[in-house]
Amino acid sequence: MRISQRMGAARPLATTAMHGRVEALKSQGEELIDFSIAISHFPAPAVVRERVAQALLMPALPYTAVGGALALRQTLAAKVGADNRIDASADEIIVTNGAKQALYEALYALTDPGDTVIVLRPYWPAYLATAELLKLKVVLVDLPARLDAAFVAGLPDARILIVNNPHNPTGQVLQRAELARLCAWMGARGCQAIVDESYEKLLFQGEHVSMAACADWRALGIVTLFSASQSYAMMGWRCGFAVAPATVVQAMETLQGPITAAASALSQVATEAAFASGEPRAMLEDYRRRRDLVLDWFGPVPWMRMARPDSGPYLWGDVSALGVDTVAFAEQLLNEWRVAVMPGEALGVPGHIRIGYISDDLATLERGVRAIIAFGNALARRA
Ligand code: PMP
Secondary structure, three states: OOOOHHHHOOOOOHHHHHHHHHHHHHHOOOOOEEOOOOOOOOOOOHHHHHHHHHHOOOOOOOOOOOOOOHHHHHHHHHHHHHHHOOOOOHHHEEEEOHHHHHHHHHHHHHOOOOOEEEEEEOOOHHHHHHHHHOOOEEEEEEOOOOOOHHHHHOOOOOOEEEEEOOOOOOOOOOOHHHHHHHHHHHHHHOOEEEEEOOOOOOEOOOOOOOHHHOOOHHHHOEEEEEEHHHHOOOHHHOOEEEEOOHHHHHHHHHHHHHHOOOOOHHHHHHHHHHHOOOOOHHHHHHHHHHHHHHHHHHOOOOOOEEOOOOEOOEEEEEOHHHOOOHHHHHHHHHHHHOEEOEEHHHHOOOOEEEEEOOOOOHHHHHHHHHHHHHHHHHHHHHO
């Protein structure tokens, strides 16, 4: 069968491809430890499961409006007003099958083929993959530790800036002044932004500030993405939404209509319950403990450099001291030690590995980390 030229050149996401490989090995009876993506060992909040169980007793699950049931959009508008200080009404919200769908739709609605998009490196691979599917020109800019005036002034001209705050994989959390600087730059250069705040709830310290709270977000053209996947351990539920000026929401709905129509009615029930459930405190404390344990285990390892992230379910390790290609490192680790990590190449920065540390029980987590250390030590001895 002939495949279109457009799809013939496209590649699966590196992250989901690695996870798919791990799942395939597991289904063949292989025992392995998967740190390649972050799949929480927590279930969805109890209130989500209760509401969905109740919804199953309804006589029928109807199609809702494409952008989501009005009552849900009103709840989400209240959520972003209270939590994120984003003043938005229900017609400025679109409910999607996860943030990925919202990202695709927002980029589709805001750009034409050939337009330039700034992606900060390291990056979540879906930004690049989506931009490539839409034939956009991606300009990669290294994410500095601080977005100071000189950095912001040096950003290239572009149609869209993609910001991920809190940031996967580094856990970096942008401060109010940095966001204000970006907003001023957007206004001066006429660049719009897609701000992915999917990790907003996974903050170990400090404050999450939404970029759209910093300025007149409608005039600047800011689209903010939210997801229950990481905030409420609901990866498989596919619950996300975007906040955008009403005209952008309408364009996104026009695209979503023939593809999925609305998100599933059950997911909408789940989305409403999740985002009304507040802060996932117990989950965050569990993640913090794991983060600190893994940092302690890697502490004495001379070839590993790892900062303590302020947020998120990942540790971003610099293993460049080993002098190895990290794709080969990840391959060998998987083949010989049965531990999967994400090589930095998949996120645009070779010499690093990303470890998702929220998936298993603590004993498995420790076994996996000890295997990485033993493998790296053997490589270091050979070097
Ligand atoms: N944005 C980023 C940067 C992510 O890493 C993730 C989870 N992998 C998501 C969004 C969540 O996407 P979705 O809502 O489609 O599961």
